[in-house]
Amino acid sequence: MVKGIGASPGIVVGTVLVKKEEEIEIAKKTIDSSETEILNLQSAIEKSRTQIQALYDIALVKMGEEEAKIFEAHQMVLDDPEVFGQVENKINNEKINAEYAIEQVVAPFIQMFEMMEDEYLKERAADLKDVAGRVTKNLLGIDMVDFSNLDSKVVIVANDLTPSDTAAMDKEMVLGFVTEIGGRTSHSAIMARTLEIPAVVGTGNVLSQVATGDVIAFNGDEGVIFVNPNEEKIAEFKAEREKYDAFRTRLSTLVGKESVSKDGIHVELAANIGTPEDLDSVLRNDAQGVGLYRSEFLYMDRNSLPTEEEQFDAYKKVVAGLEGKPVVIRTLDIGGDKKLDYLPLPEEMNPFLGYRAIRLCLDRDDIFRTQLRALLRASAFGNLKVMFPMISSVEELRDAKAIVEEERVKLREEGITFDEKMEIGIMIEIPATAVIADLLAKEVDFFSIGTNDLIQYTTAVDRMNEKIAHLYNPCHPALLRLVNMVIQAGHKEGIWVGMCGEVAGDPRLIPVLLGMGLDEFSMSPISVLNARWIIAQLSQEEMKTVAETVMNLPTASEVEAYLANTIQLED
Amino acid sequence: MKEASVILINATGLHARPASMFVKEASSYACDVTVEKDGTEYNAKSIMGILSMGAMKGDEIIVRANGEGEEEAVKALAALIETGFGE
Numbered sequence: 001m002v003k004g005i006g007a008s009p010g011i012v013v014g015t016v017l018v019k020k021e022e023e024i025e026i027a028k029k030t031i032d033s034s035e036t037e038i039l040n041l042q043s044a045i046e047k048s049r050t051q052i053q054a055l056y057d058i059a060l061v062k063m064g065e066e067e068a069k070i071f072e073a074h075q076m077v078l079d080d081p082e083v084f085g086q087v088e089n090k091i092n093n094e095k096i097n098a099e100y101a102i103e104q105v106v107a108p109f110i111q112m113f114e115m116m117e118d119e120y121l122k123e124r125a126a127d128l129k130d131v132a133g134r135v136t137k138n139l140l141g142i143d144m145v146d147f148s149n150l151d152s153k154v155v156i157v158a159n160d161l162t163p164s165d166t167a168a169m170d171k172e173m174v175l176g177f178v179t180e181i182g183g184r185t186s187h188s189a190i191m192a193r194t195l196e197i198p199a200v201v202g203t204g205n206v207l208s209q210v211a212t213g214d215v216i217a218f219n220g221d222e223g224v225i226f227v228n229p230n231e232e233k234i235a236e237f238k239a240e241r242e243k244y245d246a247f248r249t250r251l252s253t254l255v256g257k258e259s260v261s262k263d264g265i266h267v268e269l270a271a272n273i274g275t276p277e278d279l280d281s282v283l284r285n286d287a288q289g290v291g292l293y294r295s296e297f298l299y300m301d302r303n304s305l306p307t308e309e310e311q312f313d314a315y316k317k318v319v320a321g322l323e324g325k326p327v328v329i330r331t332l333d334i335g336g337d338k339k340l341d342y343l344p345l346p347e348e349m350n351p352f353l354g355y356r357a358i359r360l361c362l363d364r365d366d367i368f369r370t371q372l373r374a375l376l377r378a379s380a381f382g383n384l385k386v387m388f389p390m391i392s393s394v395e396e397l398r399d400a401k402a403i404v405e406e407e408r409v410k411l412r413e414e415g416i417t418f419d420e421k422m423e424i425g426i427m428i429e430i431p432a433t434a435v436i437a438d439l440l441a442k443e444v445d446f447f448s449i450g451t452n453d454l455i456q457y458t459t460a461v462d463r464m465n466e467k468i469a470h471l472y473n474p475c476h477p478a479l480l481r482l483v484n485m486v487i488q489a490g491h492k493e494g495i496w497v498g499m500c501g502e503v504a505g506d507p508r509l510i511p512v513l514l515g516m517g518l519d520e521f522s523m524s525p526i527s528v529l530n531a532r533w534i535i536a537q538l539s540q541e542e543m544k545t546v547a548e549t550v551m552n553l554p555t556a557s558e559v560e561a562y563l564a565n566t567i568q569l570e571d
Numbered sequence: 572m573k574e575a576s577v578i579l580i581n582a583t584g585l586h587a588r589p590a591s592m593f594v595k596e597a598s599s600y601a602c603d604v605t606v607e608k609d610g611t612e613y614n615a616k617s618i619m620g621i622l623s624m625g626a627m628k629g630d631e632i633i634v635r636a637n638g639e640g641e642e643e644a645v646k647a648l649a650a651l652i653e654t655g656f657g658e
Contacts, residue, residue: 073618076591079598082617109619116625120587124622303627310582 002203006223007189010198011241012176013217016210019145019158029097037091041098044138059167070163077131099136106132130162155216166191251529255286259532265540269531270522276317281525289326291522292500296333311374319382326383333357333389357390372407379419391426429453434482437489447490451501474503475556484516510534511567515543573645574635581655584627589656594618602638
């Protein structure tokens, strides 16, 4: 058994194909004719160009323009005068063999890019290695592994996979892959999810334990790998795979369907996202909107605040991409455990009770105004709604809304169009806000309950603290009562109420939330279809009784037991 | 030889998409084109060179061309930078 990181879901049992890292020994040789050597180099470059063009065409069809761009970048490297131009110069001047010259030219570039802090530039080292490796192999006549042309179904095991490797993979033939290096966000992991190929990455030294022809089994969620498992284990995996495949197939029949309960109550199942890149997965999983777009990601991993234009572009991309479906964008939620290098905040005794989110934005209204302008401008391109995080009182809400109004006036004066009816709502994540939800409901267009913080603040449990993590439980009757209070208070004032915390996608609690009358459930895109499946099996009328009952049970474990016994779902 | 001094105004500087736009434009001229930043000169037709320059928003760079079409080259590349790469 080998433990890695689950990178792309799915159950795999299959025969291993090891991608051997060709240990190419490149020695310095003196050559007689630099003309011949340069001709060899040029023909290797041309061969590489044809191969890269073919990969571009495959990637374009399979993954779209955005993913295919990487091969355009590879073509630019082939044409780069400072790379292969310099290689030619070296061959001419030093009378050395082409592969050695390539190594000499490329190594300093790779080293420089790998040392850069910028993630984008770091990745360029991988491009350069990929292209230089390709040309070198073509020069030496070494066959490259071609995953687009396999004659049997395999599970690929490698130290690492290049973009060229993953793009060429045929989902029909590649059952899954395992790599020794990488994490959940490394290139190969992202590609695996895009291609929907189950994968485990970051296994460490696994190549010493498997060979081509071995049998391997793993679950791409869990990341545990079994090499040459016994008959019993294989049968277990096969049964699990069948169940999983049936589950996915059933969910795929729900794409394009409405989210409606057995007794005809419609709800909205939306997705939580962090960047415009998540749009793909929102659409693929047929979410009916975005219930939480965490704008803070736009502010992270950079050296300065994002400009109005940058923000506008990102918001517009998501709003336009959803073609009129609602997109709830949360204004900057920074502070607490989320920090920005370029915006130093004083150390606090209790950062979760400190200077963060809307508190920071009302204090630094320069930052807030830039974001609001970008949001208002983007509202002209679809159905955008703005949501303020960490509101704890009516005053804060009024202050924030006043700033929005001032920015609206300015935009009108500048003749810039925006959605005059753009909805404004708040996150309900502080118990005080839940308690005065009836008062707040008169001044907003919607509520969205953020359960992660609401549980933490209601029960005074820091869930990162392992000693007390068991006290953090969404089935705590206090949380259930608060949630119900907020929903009823919202409905009394005629506004809609959603939930964007993890509870919204929790299969155990979806029945309770449906019974309470929650209007919008926002969750990870991957959970949407399963939630649709669950809701279709429930009657809201019956769930009302369930909700009433659980709110009156004394302990979280009794709530859990009651739900497990009462709600029978097909799985 | 022609040259022009320009300041990068787009948010990402000579990075990612702007970098490849710049290199593609530079490569469409027959003349030699270079970019100077902080006293170091880089080949404007090299994507690796331009990326390694690390030019960010607010940086001043000198675009220089020498040879056939040098005037048009400098004009076009300076315009690309001054219009913020259409961002």
